[in-house]
Amino acid sequence: MSELSIEWPIHLTHLGGTWQVTGSCHLWHLNAQQTVMIDCGAFQGITQEDDLTPYVDVDSLAAVFITHAHLDHVGRLPQLLALGYRGPIYCTAATLALMQLVLGDSLQLAGIRDESALTAFNTLLARHVVLCEYGQTVDVLPSLSVTFEEAGHILGSSYLCFDIKSLHKRVVFSGDLGCRNSPLINDPTPLKRADLLVLESTYGDRSHGDRSQRTQQLESIIKRAVVDGGAILIPAFSIGRTQELLYEFEQIWHQHACSKDTDFPEIVIDSPMANKVTDIYQHHEALWDATSRSRQAHGRHPLDFSHAHPVDEHSLHLALVNRLKSTAEPVIVIAGSGMCTGGRIINYLDALIEDPRTDLLFVGYQAQGTLGEQIQRAATGDVVTINQQKRKVNAQVYSLTGYSAHADQDELLAFIGNAEFPVQAVRLVHGSAPAQHTLAEKIRQQFSIPVTTTVATEKP
Structure with missing residues (x-):
């Protein structure tokens, strides 16, 4: 006090x-x-x-x-x-x-x-x-x-x-x-x-440094990650960060559609909380900034576009984790929590972090002592504990500032x-x-x- x-x-x-x-x-x-x-x-x-x-x-x-x-x-x-x-x-x-x-x-x-x-x-x-x-x-x-x-x-x-x-x-x-x-x-x-x-x-x-190029930096990292051929995991907080990512992915998708480039992977939002928050953001579009409202008025949907797929049911979440573990197909997964302290991102990390085809992208600060911080500073092959199991960090790890x-x-x-x-x-x-x-x-x-x-x- x-x-x-x-x-x-x-x-x-x-x-x-x-x-x-x-x-x-x-x-x-x-x-x-x-x-x-x-x-x-x-x-x-x-x-x-x-x-x-x-x-x-x-x-x-x-x-x-x-x-x-x-x-x-x-x-x-x-x-x-x-x-x-x-x-x-x-x-x-x-x-x-x-x-x-x-x-x-x-x-x-x-x-x-x-x-x-x-x-x-x-x-x-x-x-x-x-x-x-x-x-x-x-x-x-x-x-x-x-x-x-x-x-x-x-x-x-x-x-x-x-x-x-x-x-x-x-x-x-x-x-x-x-x-x-x-x-x-x-x-x-x-x-x-x-x-x-x-x-x-x-x-x-x-x-925070220069934030103006962060969409281009995000796209560049995703393009490099697609070459690896595996899943792209993005831990993100449900309120604010997930919605910002969706907004920027819609912009990237729009540019790819205009150039008829179809290589950009599908996006999964595997967080019931984030999906509910996104619904609230859409309901209050009068509070959006002018650019976002203009895009909406011209038929674009910054938070609800065709290549973004919400996952709510826990059974579908587990099915997707198991599918990606066996297929390693390219897909972008946004899941909570932002510092990997809980939530559905843990199951993805448990299943996929030892696969070198996996890419893990941090878009927020990782506090000291959190799993996210341990992974962020780990060298390839270092061991972290996930779900009480020792796992080697073989995934490619990126940190994008400006978020x-x-x-x-x-x-x-x-x-x-x-x-x-x-x-x-x-x-x-x-x-x-x-x-x-x-x-x-x-x-x-x-x-x-x-x-x-x-x-x-x-x-x-």
């Missing part, structure tokens, strides 16, 4: 998203009787106490605001509702749709299998949601209003602009900011003003620097110690404004 007090009356308590990039949950103590919460995320990939009980008094909690539907921003909502919270939960319509899917899946993984219980939870959640549109100012309390602005991270993602009416001050929570020029999603809306900006810092110490849903250091600095009115102070969250410290120093150098971090000397 980390607290902040500055010269004008504001008191924030951070219940996650401080020294790490997970568990985002921020309490804003408006006064002695009222608090509001911004995000209610679960901790992922680390050992961390996530019990809200010692810190949250649901009787004084006036409202909850959700920036987007990733589990590390919404995963503790079931606990909050179980504690008796029955106040409003503000979010966009797309976030609600994705959030219900994500939380339903999380509850099932936690052992709640009863369909009536899951339906009851979704009904309870929806009953308390207040849907907000981008750019619309909503009065939350007599003293506080909020405006949701597009964050460009995933579908429906937002940064939140709170206006304290009596003080004429604006506090902005960035949530997770996206990269510019990402497929399907609009760029983040430029910041207007902030007296205090609570800013994510995931990539505060690095740059990040988070703004890098340059984009975070530009978000501050391009504000219509100068940002007055910054509070960094959602970043490792090196990322926060590096970004803080850059902000001080460029803008000469106060910056504080949430990096604790000891982990909370």
Whole structure:
């Protein structure tokens, strides 16, 4: 837990998203009787106490605001509702749709299998949601209003602009900011003003480099992989990354069709969650960027084209794994999870990673200690453990950069620097110690404004 007090009356308590990039949950103590919460995320990939009980008094909690539907921003909502919270939960319509899917899946993984219980939870959640549109100012309390602005991270993602009416001050929570020029999603809306900006810092110490050629790089790798004659495996996260890949594969397929080149392999999306997310993305095409909507209007379908085939049933998944193990026929398989920590990609790796005709393409960051990271740094013939079995990495392994849903250091600095009115102070969250410290120093150098971090000397 980390607290902040500055010269004008504001008191924030951070219940996650401080020294790490997970568990985002921020309490804003408006006064002695009222608090509001911004995000209610679960901790992922680390050992961390996530019990809200010692810190949250649901009787004084006036409202909850959700920036987007990733589990590390919404995963503790079931606990909050179980504690008796029955106040409003503000979010966009797309976030609600994705959030219900994500939380339903999380509850099932936690052992709640009863369909009536899951339906009851979704009904309870929806009953308390207040849907907000981008750019619309909503009065939350007599003293506080909020405006949701597009964050460009995933579908429906937002940064939140709170206006304290009596003080004429604006506090902005960035949530997770996206990269510019990402497929399907609009760029983040430029910041207007902030007296205090609570800013994510995931990539505060690095740059993504040139992203403009990534479709060509993807095509080049696929062409090389086709020569090998085996399956092409792509581990990918269900929300955002899979949809970006489909968008870019449709572009590649379109170009091949125009040139009458038919050698490009079929694509299988073997992830029930990703297929459901894709349906939600298609339902909310009004939120797509102009290029995507133009393609749709001209008869192209960036997320639903004839050479992409969803696989949902587990029996079909197992049949495909066994078929590819025996035939090694060329096919592109997109499957979860993105870091090979679970999901259906594990069965493909178990069956195919020892076959030198297999190509494995990483399109996202592989965290230290994950199976994906072990494979990524393995030399040919090195051994990794998959499904409790030792397997040699004989597959061809590629890593394609440029696929990040988070703004890098340059984009975070530009978000501050391009504000219509100068940002007055910054509070960094959602970043490792090196990322926060590096970004803080850059902000001080460029803008000469106060910056504080949430990096604790000891982990909370």
